[in-house]
Amino acid sequence: GESVGLHLPTLSVQEGDNSIINCAYSNSASDYFIWYKQESGKGPQFIIDIRSNMDKRQGQRVTVLLNKTVKHLSLQIAATQPGDSAVYFCAENNRAAGNKLTFGGGTRVLVKP
Amino acid sequence: GAVVSQHPSRVICKSGTSVKIECRSLDFQATTMFWYRQFPKKSLMLMATSNEGSKATYEQGVEKDKFLINHASLTLSTLTVTSAHPEDSSFYICSASMGAGLVGKETQYFGPGTRLLVL
Numbered sequence: 001g002e003s004v005g006l007h008l009p010t011l012s013v014q015e016g017d018n019s020i021i022n023c024a025y026s027n028s029a030s031d032y033f034i035w036y037k038q039e040s041g042k043g044p045q046f047i048i049d050i051r052s053n054m055d056k057r058q059g060q061r062v063t064v065l066l067n068k069t070v071k072h073l074s075l076q077i078a079a080t081q082p083g084d085s086a087v088y089f090c091a092e093n094n095r096a097a098g099n100k101l102t103f104g105g106g107t108r109v110l111v112k113p
Numbered sequence: 114g115a116v117v118s119q120h121p122s123r124v125i126c127k128s129g130t131s132v133k134i135e136c137r138s139l140d141f142q143a144t145t146m147f148w149y150r151q152f153p154k155k156s157l158m159l160m161a162t163s164n165e166g167s168k169a170t171y172e173q174g175v176e177k178d179k180f181l182i183n184h185a186s187l188t189l190s191t192l193t194v195t196s197a198h199p200e201d202s203s204f205y206i207c208s209a210s211m212g213a214g215l216v217g218k219e220t221q222y223f224g225p226g227t228r229l230l231v232l
Binding site for chain 1: 115117119145147155156157159162170206208210219220221222223224225226228
């Protein structure tokens with residue numbers, strides 16, 4: 001079936017460096033993607049989203065890139081901080097299926113001091 | 114903006130009892146709310162979708178008589194785990210959307226989750 005997946009389960013990054021989290025999706029009809037951050041014991045927190053008519057979107061210290069040709073999504077975190085340590089999920093929104101989200105498996109980001 | 118709350122945050126109950134979890138959108142009206150279950154170190158698994166004023170739509174493999182969902186208003190949805198058993202122990206998370214299917218309104222905002230432990 002259709003799925004959204006992540007390449008790296010764990011990413012260790014030095015404080016101050018940039019982080020890049022990758023995600024592949026398989027449903028070429030998907031038109032809306034979201035990145036969520038989940039800290040231990042908490043619910044997912046919305047970080048940034050992007051629609052399929054864009055290939056880049058920037059927020060505060062975060063950038064999402066969308067490559068529809070290869071069905072690839074990435075989240076870049078600039079100047080990673082200890083507070084960025086969490087699990088990051090990409091999610092694909094399927095409007096045709098009732099606005100359901102399909103989540104990737106998650107990538108844990110560990111920020112080293 | 115777009116704050117979603119859940120209550121309780123943590124609950125311990127005896128096997129065979131029922132537990133109700135509330136999900137509220139605090140600063141927006143949610144036409145659609147979703148209930149997820151998450152096992153340790155795993156991704157979120159959608160259990161059901163509920164639209165205000167109508168019956169919930171359950172995902173395949175989720176027992177509707179076991180997990181009762183009510184979405185009585187645009188700001189409140191409840192999940193009741195009936196006759197809970199130890200295997201129902203999990204982290205339950207709700208999300209709310211302002212308008213499923215509407216461009217610009219479909220983003221899901223998540224609650225903080227409820228940790229259920231059934232003894």
